[in-house]
Amino acid sequence: MGRATPAILVVEDHPTIARQVVDFLDGLGWQTDHAGTGALALELATRERYDVIVLDLNLPDADGVDVCRAIKQRAPRNVPILMLTARDAFEDKARGFHGGADDYLTKPFDLRELALRCEALARRGRLHVSQSLEVGPLTLLAAERRAACHGQPLALTHSGFRILALLAEAHPRAVSRAALSHELWGAQPPDSDALKSHVYALRRALEAAGGAARIVTIAQLGYRLALGDV
Structure with missing residues (x-):
């Protein structure tokens, strides 16, 4: 992947939400990949170099927090992770942050806010790496x-x-x-x-x-x- 624009991995099993997010980020000129399962997300995260990973908490084959923790352990760099969830309870957010998430966004969300958070995480991650x-x-x-x-x-x-x-x-x-x-x-x-x-x-x-x-x-x-x- 080239590094001229943000490279984002969207991990979301709901087809409508995934399509909306990917289409919106593509419209900004960003590079996006999509994974509908935790297994594929982990495979891509350890093979490619992403600026941000947008990760749904509820996946069909794995718990999003477990996937987050595995990515943090196995990815070639400490890629920032923005976790998506339909749950707004403090306990769920705390669990996500303790699992390694860098930011949290509750569904339903404004796609513009999602992009804003991804931009902030990408900038922070690039400076941290260099x-x-x-x-x-x-x-x-x-x-x-x-x-x-x-x-x-x-x-x-x-x-x-x-x-x-x-x-x-x-x-x-x-x-x-x-x-x-x-x-x-x-x-x-x-x-x-x-x-x-x-x-x-x-x-x-x-x-x-x-x-x-x-x-x-x-x-x-x-x-x-x-x-x-x-």
Whole structure:
């Protein structure tokens, strides 16, 4: 599989839901494979390299949590897993997270939210795998959660680093406010001013390092990382 666009494995036995998810992600230009059983999911996950696996909790041949755990143990890399379920009880979510799931989405769901969560997981996974990321004058070290501009360390908060990492991964594309908010706070974001405050602090840190990298506001969308005079 090529790596220009997100590669997603959709593990869902319900034919209508599977078709809707695959068609929607295909429409975004993503690369998608589909598995209707846990056995096929495990085979594909250990053979191919996916950015995200969307995994249904209830499969005809296996428990989704067991499949999740097996993928985490056998896949060639720590691929992020988004678990789907019709159950909304805390105990079911806790069981999924304890089994290795990285995120959780309850049916019925908005396909746009599914794509949003997959994007966030894919970006997080790529930075985790590479451990470092260089974009123009910026260098980000994932393990230490440190960043520098032209070698000068940036004074970033934990949230500031996560925002910068998302913008650097997406460069030169913009990242929506919704995607940034979900990355920071999941499904329960605080008031709208919280994200603005973190972006403001990040801008100040970049300015203090010489301004070679800037955060540009894109009207009615979100933010973009700009390098130099671009």
